[in-house]
Amino acid sequence: MTVETSRRSFLKFLPLAAVFASIGGAAFRFLRPKLSAATNAWLDVASVSELTGPQPISRKIAAEQITGWAITTEEHNVFVLPAKNNQVVSAICPHEGCEVAWEQNRNRFSCPCHESYFAADGSRISGPAQRGLDPLPARVQDGKLQVQYISKEQATRA
Amino acid sequence: MRSDNSLSAWLQTTTGIVAVLLAVQFLTGVLLAFYYVPSVDHAYTTVSYIEKVVSSGSWIRSLHHYGSQWLTIFVFIHVIRLFLDRAYAANRIQWIVAILLLGLVMAAGGTGYSLPWDARAFFSTRVAEGLMAGLPIAGGMARLWLLGGSEISGVTLSRFFALHVLVIPAVIGAVAVWRMFRAQIVEFLGPRDAIVGALVFLVLALWALKHPAPFGPSVVEAGADYLPRPGAQFLWLYQSLKYIPGGLGSIVGVVLPGIVLAVLVALPWLKRQRLIAGSLLGAGVVLVVIMTTASYLSDRRDPRTAQQFARQAAAEEAWRHQPFNPATITLAATTNVTGGAPVMYTKYCANCHGTQGQGAQQGPLKFPPLLDVSAKPRRSVDDIVSLLKDPAAYGLQPPMRSFSEKLTEEQMREIAEWIVKLRK
Numbered sequence: 001m002t003v004e005t006s007r008r009s010f011l012k013f014l015p016l017a018a019v020f021a022s023i024g025g026a027a028f029r030f031l032r033p034k035l036s037a038a039t040n041a042w043l044d045v046a047s048v049s050e051l052t053g054p055q056p057i058s059r060k061i062a063a064e065q066i067t068g069w070a071i072t073t074e075e076h077n078v079f080v081l082p083a084k085n086n087q088v089v090s091a092i093c094p095h096e097g098c099e100v101a102w103e104q105n106r107n108r109f110s111c112p113c114h115e116s117y118f119a120a121d122g123s124r125i126s127g128p129a130q131r132g133l134d135p136l137p138a139r140v141q142d143g144k145l146q147v148q149y150i151s152k153e154q155a156t157r158a
Numbered sequence: 159m160r161s162d163n164s165l166s167a168w169l170q171t172t173t174g175i176v177a178v179l180l181a182v183q184f185l186t187g188v189l190l191a192f193y194y195v196p197s198v199d200h201a202y203t204t205v206s207y208i209e210k211v212v213s214s215g216s217w218i219r220s221l222h223h224y225g226s227q228w229l230t231i232f233v234f235i236h237v238i239r240l241f242l243d244r245a246y247a248a249n250r251i252q253w254i255v256a257i258l259l260l261g262l263v264m265a266a267g268g269t270g271y272s273l274p275w276d277a278r279a280f281f282s283t284r285v286a287e288g289l290m291a292g293l294p295i296a297g298g299m300a301r302l303w304l305l306g307g308s309e310i311s312g313v314t315l316s317r318f319f320a321l322h323v324l325v326i327p328a329v330i331g332a333v334a335v336w337r338m339f340r341a342q343i344v345e346f347l348g349p350r351d352a353i354v355g356a357l358v359f360l361v362l363a364l365w366a367l368k369h370p371a372p373f374g375p376s377v378v379e380a381g382a383d384y385l386p387r388p389g390a391q392f393l394w395l396y397q398s399l400k401y402i403p404g405g406l407g408s409i410v411g412v413v414l415p416g417i418v419l420a421v422l423v424a425l426p427w428l429k430r431q432r433l434i435a436g437s438l439l440g441a442g443v444v445l446v447v448i449m450t451t452a453s454y455l456s457d458r459r460d461p462r463t464a465q466q467f468a469r470q471a472a473a474e475e476a477w478r479h480q481p482f483n484p485a486t487i488t489l490a491a492t493t494n495v496t497g498g499a500p501v502m503y504t505k506y507c508a509n510c511h512g513t514q515g516q517g518a519q520q521g522p523l524k525f526p527p528l529l530d531v532s533a534k535p536r537r538s539v540d541d542i543v544s545l546l547k548d549p550a551a552y553g554l555q556p557p558m559r560s561f562s563e564k565l566t567e568e569q570m571r572e573i574a575e576w577i578v579k580l581r582k
Binding site for chain 1: 178181182185186189192193200203204206207211212213214215217218221347348349352353355356357359363482484485486487488489490499500501504505508509513
């Protein structure tokens with residue numbers, strides 16, 4: 001193939017390149033991710049009166065997020081720490097996002113994935129996690145303990 | 159075959175137009191699949207999301223919608239052009255590929271209409287169902303296979319989706335690749351093809367900017383006066399079905415086109431019957447043109463129909479200006495989400511029966527889950543309260559023990575009321 005013919009065969013596809021470029025440009029806008037909006041609602045965790053004793057108490061909260069084409073209500077595990085003035089921590093391990101469990105007999109939280117351990121007050125003991133369990137903003141309203149849900153990524157950025 | 163610098167050379171660029179429009183369908187289809195969900199409870203919402211929220215979404219969907227109609231029309235013109243060029247004798251593969259493409263793009267359009275699951279889609283699915291059911295001999299079976307069951311359901315939508323985005327595009331791709339390998343890509347598309355293909359795309363792109371793809375009301379919201387109309391490539395069939403009684407519609411809409419396509423595919427080997435095949439193609443062209451025109455005219459002339467279309471267009475326009483209405487998805491247990499387990503349960507029971515009643519294993523000991531326990535005999539709220547006081551009376555063995563000294567009656571009742579709500 002001479003230089004002349006290869007230039008011709010290149011030029012010949014130029015109109016087609018324009019077609020694909022216009023769709024490609026739109027495709028980039030089309031596929032661009034949309035950040036989800038958290039609703040920041042205060043969610044009931046428990047009545048303050050039932051939160052007693054030295055053990056962390058496991059609870060579930062259902063937080064709403066506007067994600068893509070749906071309002072998604074997702075359940076999240078949290079722990080209330082009555083021994084630490086009813087602080088509420090997320091059960092999501094700050095390392096890679098697995099859910100920690102409370103080991104009553106060893107008095108610690110353990111992550112089933114990569115063996116991070118946390119003390120009863122949520123602080124880091126050992127393992128690959130770089131910080132303690134993430135505390136959630138909490139308040140008491142009409143005798144109910146309430147929290148706002150914060151994802152691990154939000155807590156990492158903060 | 160190509161003569162240079164003459165009008166006929168430009169008329170031969172239908173290959174390029176078809177190739178460009180096919181590529182547009184593939185690309186826009188892949189993009190739509192990034193958001194679309196083929197389920198009866200989310201299809202409508204996800205298409206609305208594409209139309210209202212996603213950047214360029216309305217344009218991409220309109221390209222795909224009108225592109226499918228333009229593609230069918232240009233494949234049709236392509237077939238006529240090849241017939242007039244006697245391509246069936248000179249280039250068998252080119253001819254056969256063109257006929258197969260015609261059938262395949264019609265099938266792609268037919269299955270695609272159901273996917274948005276708006277009222278239009280629902281009627282289109284109904285018509286497809288009726289056309290299958292009316293087939294001679296195997297009609298009942300064909301209908302069941304199309305629907306995936308005895309009624310239109312989520313299974314039907316999945317079938318149309320699988321055919322539309324997996325099966326048919328794969329066959330079209332295989333046919334196109336076969337065609338391209340027979341003629342190398344450089345010869346397959348000449349410079350004129352590229353220019354004309356790009357021009358057609360430019361017009362389609364501008365059209366799609368101005369005209370969003372139609373989107374009817376959801377199946378639930380559509381009133382009894384809603385008038386559905388198929389896309390341009392199916393108007394001939396739609397109009398023909400008005401004139402043909404009952405099951406004969408399936409003959410005209412499915413069997414006859416099938417026979418015509420089969421005869422046309424076989425045309426390269428039919429030396430003597432070319433006149434017959436040519437007449438069939440000619441009759442097909444005349445039928446399609448007349449019926450399509452008749453369909454447009456009858457909708458224009460009837461004032462009540464015109465009024466209803468105006469109402470529907472106004473409703474659709476109003477819908478486009480309403481904010482997007484998201485679906486709700488719950489990824490949470492239905493029981494007692496915010497309250498969780500009673501504190502006394504967590505304190506005394508959770509170690510063995512699990513924090514959510516899921517059961518547990520400690521060494522050799524297996525503790526039974528409590529999920530669905532209320533379905534068992536003698537496990538009402540009252541039974542569970544009595545059981546907590548005296549497990550042996552309910553046939554339970556240690557390590558299950560009595561809690562009558564640790565828990566108050568009220569606490570036991572709270573635990574029992576929580577346990578009976580536990581579900582798998």
